[in-house]
Amino acid sequence: MDNRSVLLIGGGGREHALAWKLAQSPLLDSLYCAPGNAGIAETAECVDLDVSDHAAVAAFCADKQIGLVVIGPEAPLVAGLGDDLEAQGIPVFGPSKAASALEGSKGFTKDLCTEYGIPTAAYGRFTDAASAKTYLAEQKLPIVIKADGLAAGKGVVIAESRDDAEAAIDACFEGAFGDAGAEAVVEEFLSGEEASFFALVDGDTALPLATAQDHKRVHDGDQGPNTGGMGAYSPAPIMTEALCARTMERIILPTVAAMKARGTPFKGVLYAGLMIENGAPKLIEYNVRFGDPEAQPLMMRLKSDLLPALLATAQGQLAGVTLEWESDAALCVVMAAKGYPGATTRAPRSKASSGPAPLRAPRSFMRAPRATGHRLLATGGRVLGVTALGDDIAQAQARAYEAVDAVDWPGGFCRSDIGWRAVKRGV
Ligand code: AMP
Numbered sequence: 121m122d123n124r125s126v127l128l129i130g131g132g133g134r135e136h137a138l139a140w141k142l143a144q145s146p147l148l149d150s151l152y153c154a155p156g157n158a159g160i161a162e163t164a165e166c167v168d169l170d171v172s173d174h175a176a177v178a179a180f181c182a183d184k185q186i187g188l189v190v191i192g193p194e195a196p197l198v199a200g201l202g203d204d205l206e207a208q209g210i211p212v213f214g215p216s217k218a219a220s221a222l223e224g225s226k227g228f229t230k231d232l233c234t235e236y237g238i239p240t241a242a243y244g245r246f247t248d249a250a251s252a253k254t255y256l257a258e259q260k261l262p263i264v265i266k267a268d269g270l271a272a273g274k275g276v277v278i279a280e281s282r283d284d285a286e287a288a289i290d291a292c293f294e295g296a297f298g299d300a301g302a303e304a305v306v307e308e309f310l311s312g313e314e315a316s317f318f319a320l321v322d323g324d325t326a327l328p329l330a331t332a333q334d335h336k337r338v339h340d341g342d343q344g345p346n347t348g349g350m351g352a353y354s355p356a357p358i359m360t361e362a363l364c365a366r367t368m369e370r371i372i373l374p375t376v377a378a379m380k381a382r383g384t385p386f387k388g389v390l391y392a393g394l395m396i397e398n399g400a401p402k403l404i405e406y407n408v409r410f411g412d413p414e415a416q417p418l419m420m421r422l423k424s425d426l427l428p429a430l431l432a433t434a435q436g437q438l439a440g441v442t443l444e445w446e447s448d449a450a451l452c453v454v455m456a457a458k459g460y461p462g463a464t465t466r467a468p469r470s471k472a473s474s475g476p477a478p479l480r481a482p483r484s485f486m487r488a489p490r491a492t493g494h495r496l497l498a499t500g501g502r503v504l505g506v507t508a509l510g511d512d513i514a515q516a517q518a519r520a521y522e523a524v525d526a527v528d529w530p531g532g533f534c535r536s537d538i539g540w541r542a543v544k545r546g547v
């Protein structure tokens with residue numbers, strides 16, 4: 121890397137974890153983040169760039185001699201920010217607009233799975249409510265209705281009754297998810313246990329990362345509506361070596377080959393949401409970026425320098441790259457404003473304490489935009505992820521909750537059982 125400055129795009133807990141890890145790289149000169157947040161500001165210079173203005177981002181990169189742009193969230197990827205920066209010769213970690221269709225269109229991914237024999241739920245794709253309902257009439261319950269496009273994790277309904285399924289279809293085509301709902305996927309309900317599987321992909325070569333498991337439901341015991349993720353841990357004991365190998369062979373590698381064959385190679389981090397049943401993985405969906413909160417425990421466990429790995433991914437040079445991970449487990453508990461994932465009242469007066477901590481102590485990765493001293497100004501939604509390492513998941517869990525207890529935030533809540541499956545398994 122000739123230019124040793126990095127621009128990170130995003131402002132969530134995921135980007136805070138990435139910034140924290142990138143900042144430890146001896147190869148790094150300067151780290152900028154747009155827009156960043158109060159936590160990221162501790163390790164990077166937050167810049168006020170409109171990331172939807174691709175020319176402005178490119179001009180910033182030229183001005184600061186940025187040697188790598190790391191795009192955290194899906195929206196700028198799907199909008200083609202990566203393409204426009206690469207057209208200016210700026211290396212980008214993150215897929216092109218065309219390859220981002222793996223997350224940007226659920227129907228695109230389902231069709232790719234069919235074409236290449238990748239295991240996934242049976243499905244139909246529809247552009248109007250009437251034909252979706254005709255298909256629905258012949259399917260078993262429960263059934264899953266999904267808006268095709270990006271809907272910030274809110275476009276999926278698991279319907280237990282035909283009435284609920286029809287209502288979800290109507291809502292989708294009546295604009296509940298805006299343009300994302302112009303098309304819908306109706307798919308078979310998969311049972312089993314979910315896991316998050318990540319691989320760096322440089323267009324050709326795929327390098328699996330450590331495994332992780334998220335907690336999508338808002339309440340303890342995996343009850344209540346889906347969220348963006350209420351907590352995560354790594355490693356995920358369900359992902360045995362054999363299962364990881366099978367996931368690579370049946371799901372990740374065929375996808376990488378398919379995208380290359382189509383002339384739209386995938387480059388970045390490919391995140392497969394898996395359902396595991398009887399030791400076999402099925403693809404629930406792809407994301408084209410790191411998971412949030414999964415990135416938080418992953419970054420805590422990563423021993424190797426992140427920067428060269430991201431750069432090798434961006435430059436098609438991943439072959440031969442290896443990554444080392446702590447044998448310790450890491451567990452992240454997300455704190456959110458009360459009411460999440462429904463509309464949360466903006467709570468500018470909520471406060472949560474934070475402070476600098478040694479590298480291996482529990483970390484708070486945050487998305488709060490502003491802070492004064494050790495007080496964060498929370499603005500609703502998910503606000504803070506408290507992540508701790510431990511000899512095993514039970515110890516990481518105990519340490520994370522101890523750190524959560526030290527956060528003084530009456531307007532916030534968290535799940536009290538993050539990691540329960542792993543702890544129950546006794547790992
Ligand atoms: P997605 O945005 O596609 O990952 O869906 C969000 C969540 O909905 C997943 O993490 C699962 O918990 C659930 N889900 C999605 N599709 C299915 C399915 N076919 N069967 C069971 N659960 C599903």
Ligand code: GLY
Binds near residue numbers: 349407412413414
């Ligand atoms: N943790 C789920 C996601 O990042 O989509």
